[in-house]
Amino acid sequence: MNFNDFNFNPDLYEGLMAMGYKSATPIQEQAIPVILDHHDLIACAQTGTGKTASYLLPVMDKISKAAVRHNNTLILAPTRELAQQIDLQVEALAYFTNISSLAVYGGGDGIAYEQQKRSMREGVDIIIATPGRLMAHLSSGVLKLEHLQHLILDEADRMLDMGFYDDIIRIISYLPKKRQTLLFSATMAPKIRTMAGKILHEPKQITISIAKPAEGIDQQAYNIHDQQKQALLTEIFKSDQYKSSIIFASTKEKVKALYKAFKGLGIKAEAFHSDLGQKEREDILLAFKNRRLPILIGTDVLSRGIDVEGIDLVINYDVPGDPADYVHRIGRTARAATKGTAITLVNGRDKRKFDNIEKLIEKAVPRMPLPESIAAMEITHVEEKKTPHKGKKKVWHKKKKPKPSV
Incomplete structure (x- = not known):
């Protein structure tokens, strides 16, 4: 399936062509129509399948036609590195459009934090954030998301593994109930299904095989x-x-x-x-x-x-x-x-x-x-020392002789 079959905004399509993209990958072919039809989605697809573009393209197409664009879309990612990569992909796809984005993550200095606050006050189309830093901005009252249209969780399984479940639920409490929610995960563990049941509404489901490495x-x-x-x-x-x-x-x-x-x-x-x-x-x-x-x-x-x-x-x-x-x-x-x-x-x-x-x-x-x-290397066999469990101090006692029976 070619990208021109999706009838994207011409400026967005021009960005795709400039990046050399012509044919959709399986996840893109299945997810894009579902997202364009405004359904919630739970998608199981590993990194490298084109999953990022599978949600960015339809959401960016909808943003280009939206009447209200102030803080339109929130993308949650587990690490600052992934947030930065998603932001770079948004910038590349949006090159011929006026769609704006902001990556929000911790680890920077005070200047970076103030720049994030200023950008959020002014409003951007797409915010890509790690849960911890976003929660800090929401708690301070700097960020308002009452007009949010799309919530996307990328690598949701990784976020749960890193202990972000409570932050995610708290973030969702700040969002309007009427929104489109898209959840992408490399695995479909029970905890992912449990969370999906709480935050998605009648979602469509897509599974791209994750058990087989690429043929190449x-x-x-x-x-x-x-x-x-x-x-x-x-x-x-x-x-x-x-x-x-x-x-x-x-x-x-x-x-x-x-x-x-x-x-x-x-x-x-x-x-x-x-x-x-x-x-x-x-x-x-x-x-x-x-x-x-x-x-x-x-x-x-x-x-x-x-x-x-x-x-x-x-x-x-x-x-x-x-x-x-x-x-x-x-x-x-x-x-x-x-x-x-x-x-x-x-x-x-x-x-x-x-x-x-x-x-x-x-x-x-x-x-x-x-x-x-x-x-032919000579191998030295070293017996591993047993160490006490973390958090418990090992106390060695001298073995006492048993008392004689009376």
Whole structure:
């Protein structure tokens, strides 16, 4: 289906053509008519399917024809990075229109906060916000949303995972009951259905398969010891075969350790984690998008919070515990019908996790042989120390001899 079949506003359509978009993706083909017909919608679609444009295009078309446009649309996103990316996409699509947008998120300085307040007082067409920062503006009385026409929740499952449920419900209490609500989620967990039942009115439902990675991804796995992992990565990046790569690790401590190891070996990479300041994170993402940075190392925050074309390699340094996270991670490559490679390093503890992933994707991922030099490495077996549960101080008592019976 071509975009001209939707009969969009000519200026909006011109922006689409300038960006090189001609044919709708499956989620766009199904969601756009539903949204144009003013129905509430719950859509299950993973990142990389074109879901952002599937709600932006029809909503922007309706804004261009709206009589009242002051704070017309609110888009909630789980992270500042995603909010920024959505805002950039609005700006690109709206290039030939007079539709305005504002990204509202925390982490900036006082000047940024005041700029957000001023823009909201003046009124914009589309506000893209993280729940916590938006709630602060609503509570202060700066932001008024009595004329809101559209509420969109992007990556709703991620927002609930991050503990934003209460903020979302409070935000909705400030909105008019007569509105169109669109909920997009990569998974359809029971908690998503429960929330949808509370905030949507007779919604249409669309599900785009999320269990299968893109056909263009060459999936590979290595059975490997933890002590061999860094050596294998060094070998992979020595070849200079990959121009844009993401490495996912399970914790920010591993992210930092891997970055330090790469730096010592002269491999150009950056670590992306929550300890970085907002400006640092933005600079790193910009360098990665502009191809000045070839390797980005991060946790699962990156698997949904980054939207960069042309990534040709994804490495799972650790096997994710949730099989759906595997799909999200490797979905950073082979986007828009391109090719890419996904490599997963599977240690002995993670074999069961990887079995569950293969069940989900209904495919056996080929096991690759380790290079001889790495396979021959001497492995030191270290017994893991058991540590007490967090929050409880471990107290060691000297064992007493039992008292003699009387």
